Each structure stands twice: as C-alpha cells, then as structure tokens.
Amino acid sequence: MASSEEDGTVEEKENNNKKRTKSALVTAWLTFYNIAMTAGWLVLAITMMRFYIQRGTHKGLYRSIARTLKFFQTFALVEVRLTFVGIVKTSVIVNGVQVCSRIFMVWFVTNSIRQIQNEESVILFLVVWTVMEISRYSYYTFSLLHHLPYFIKWARYNFFIVLYPLGVAGELLTIYAALPFVRRSGMYSMRLPNKYNVSFDYYYCLIIVMLSYIPLFPQLYLHMLRQRRRVLHGEVIVEKDE
C-alpha cells in the first residue's frame, strides 16, 4: 500500500485501528467458541457419569449421548476452517486429520453400525475424547482470557501421553468389532456391473482406515510430544523446513 510520507501516518493509524477492532472481534468469537465447546464436552462427561452411576452398566450409554456427541464433534469442523485461515496457530494438516478421524468414527462407524454401540471399546474412546477435549478447550479458553492456570496447561500437555494410545486402541477395537456386521450387510458398498463403472467395498475401506493409523498415529503423537517440550520446558525445536 503506497502512501506518501505526510499522510502515511494517519492512514497507518486508521488501518491499525481497523486491524485492532477486527482482531478484538475475532478473539471474542474464538473465546465464545472455546467456552461453548468446553461446556459441551463437560455436559457429555456429566451425562455419561450420571448414566453409569444410575444404571450401573454401559449398555445404552452411547444412545443416550449420541445426539450431543454428534453435535459437538461435528461443530469442531469450524476449527479446521480457523486453522486454515490462520486465526488459530495449529497446523492445518494435524488438526484436519484429527477432526476427520473423529467425524469418521462418529458418523460412519458408531452411528451407522448399531450393533457395536454397546461395545466396551466405544466407552473407552468416549472417555478418552471427553477428557482430552475438556482439557484442550479449557486450555484455549483460559489462554484467550490471559489467565491460564498451570494445571490446565499441565493437563493438556501431559494427559495425551497416556490418553492418545488408549483412544486409538478404543477406536481400532471398535472398527474391528464392526467389520463382520459391515461384511454381512454390505452397507455403503457398490458392486459391478453398474453404469458408473466403479465399485466400493466399505469392508476393505475400513481395513484401510485401520492400517492408516500405523503411519498417522506416530506422527500426531510425536507432534504433540514436540509441542509439549516447547510449551512446558521452553525448548526450541527446529522443525525441518522445506
């Protein structure tokens, strides 16, 4: 933006003011979003605990929280847009992969394949997700409000060490349990011959999804470990830049 020396300062101030109001709005919106998500996952956690305490069993637990879970997990798609636009400083790819895998689990596995909804592995990953999301969103909320209690930061960057592998185990066991039902029902699948000259077997798709955890999970885990070292111990990690 070329401006002459004299009125350059006035224009600059105006632009800075515009930028400041814009970023204040963005921050306000972000704070609201993170508070809402923290609240949502807290509600999920409390509902799950109440169900278990009242009924003494986990059977039917998924059904009772299904709608709330779907709502809040799907809403997280907003985050991908935010990282893409650059408002949130996480890597788009890391965040994108995580949200995608969550949406896939919620909508294409547990939602569609009713027979596995009472599996223990479902409860496992639900508990893991709930704890992780509450600590993550409360971390973001408090950071935005500039009052971050150390234990929240500690929780966010330490819980994952145990919870990530547990969550992955829950997800993989759930998909594995779903396989025979998918094969028998032939759901989401398309066979030849057909006028589009394509075929799709959801059974093999699920197997490929399970295999994809092998390259993807270590990368996500290492990424979080690096973040942890940087945030908790102030280490400067030189990322390989292209």
Place this chain on the structure above:
Amino acid sequence: NSSRLVLFVEIQPQHCKTNRVEPNATIGEIKSMFHKSHPQWYPARQSIRLDPKGKSLKDEDVLQHLPVGTTATFYFRDLGAQISWVTVFLTEYTGPLVIYLMFYFRVPFIYASKYDFTTSKHWVVHLACMCHSFHYVKRLLETLFVHRFSHGTMPLRNIFKNCTYYWGFAAWMAYYINHPLYTPPIYGEQQIRLALIIFLFCQIGNFSIHIALRNLRPPGSKTRKIPYPTKNPFTWIFLLVSCPNYTYELGSWLGFTLMTQCLPVAFFTLVGFVQMTVWAKGKHRSYLKEFRDYPPLRSPILPFIL
C-alpha cells in the same frame, strides 16, 4: 538443512587461489567452486543466498552486479537430493502407459483367472486404450523433444509423490475400464463419437500450445515473454486464457470421461483440474507481476470464469 555454512569469497581481478574469484564470475561458477571443496553437494542441490533468510540467487547472477564489496559472504543451504525434471517426467508418464496396457491385456492376477489374456467385447474399450496410450506417448515425446524447462532439477522426493499419483490413478481407472463387467456408455455411439472429437480436438490444442510456448524461448535461454496467439487457430485461445495448455488438458480428460463413462476417470479429471487451476493461478499472477502490459482480458484457466 539450515543455512549454517558460510562461504567466504574474496573478489580480486586475478584469481590464483581458491575462494578468490574475478568480479565477473557468476553464481554458477561459485557453486562449482563450492562443489569442489564439498563434493557431496553438487551444484544442483546448492542454494546460495546473500542473506540466510533471503531469496536464492540465480546461477546467471554476476558477482559485480550483486550488493557485495571486495569480499562476499554467501550463505549456503542444502536443497536435498535432486533429480532432473526430464527424468521425473519420463518416469511418471511411462508408468501409466505400461500399467494401463497391463490391465487392457488382462494380465493374470488382476481379474478372475478365466479372463486372463482375453480382450473386452466392447469396441469403446479398445478405443479408450488407444486414446489413453496416445495421450501418454504424446507426453513422453513432448518431454523429450518439445518442452524447454526453466529449472533443471527438483527435489528427489517429488518423484515418489508424482509417480504414486499418476501410476495409482492409472491403475484405478484401467481396472474398471478393462473389467469384464464393464458397462459401456448409456448413449452408445453418439456419446463415444462426441467424446472422441472433444478428446482429439483438445489433444491437438494442447500440442499446439506446447509448440507455441517452446517457440517463445530460444534454445538454451531462460528469457520469459508473454505468449500470444499465432497463425494456428488452436492458439487463439491465448486471447482469453493464460495457461491454455491446462485448459486443453482438462478438455481431453473430460472427453475421456465421457467416452468411458467411468467414475474414477471423472474423479481423476476433477483432481487434475484442481491442481492445474492452482498452477494456472500462480502462473497468471507471476505474468501479471512481471509484465506491465499483460492483456487484461485473460483468465488463468477457464475463459472469464476462473
């Protein structure tokens, strides 16, 4: 891979020692010099810059035209193993050619064994094989005889990425088109004929653009000029589009999709279109930046639309 190494160069009229060069020496010569003292870094993988965070200097840049005094400090960055563009293109185009033919001839272990080495009963399948093969043979010949590359090399990992894309998609498409249970296009001969016309038209168009672009640049030079329509009517699209080679490429694949009525082909066309649009927009932007008098009517890839 960080720019830690520093090359310290003294500029003197007579160079009789290493690290002393004449003022009219080029960056290319500096790179050769550096390669001698560090043989593991051949010139193609060297990025030399005046500032550790600055832009890479070109091989043709002459020392005395750079902001340096009697001594120059250059920062070095290792670009990683490099591979020539020609090698990459030849590899990534030969794959689809061979792979498709393997599916066409129904090599064993792809389809049920009773179909081994049989041929499809639909004539459109033979036509599709000819078109697909023609397309990739054309690309191979263009790589060898037509294209003039501005960069000599690219990072080695690109060849794995590119080959996975081309070879993977070729296998996916070829599997269904040459499948014993293939369903020919709904509108039969009419559809296939129209598709063939579109395909051939765009192949000729694409080739014309490549020739026109080649003629813009004399052999061995790296000059950049605005491309304009020539006597060849297929190049008149330059009036409306910056990168008509991509436009024609899209057209070819749309034709092939129509001809085969195969969803994987449509998907391949879509992905290719997205990638080419990104490239076209980048090229269009750099044209606009470089040339003040760039024709304003032109769009990057689709006339008036994109």
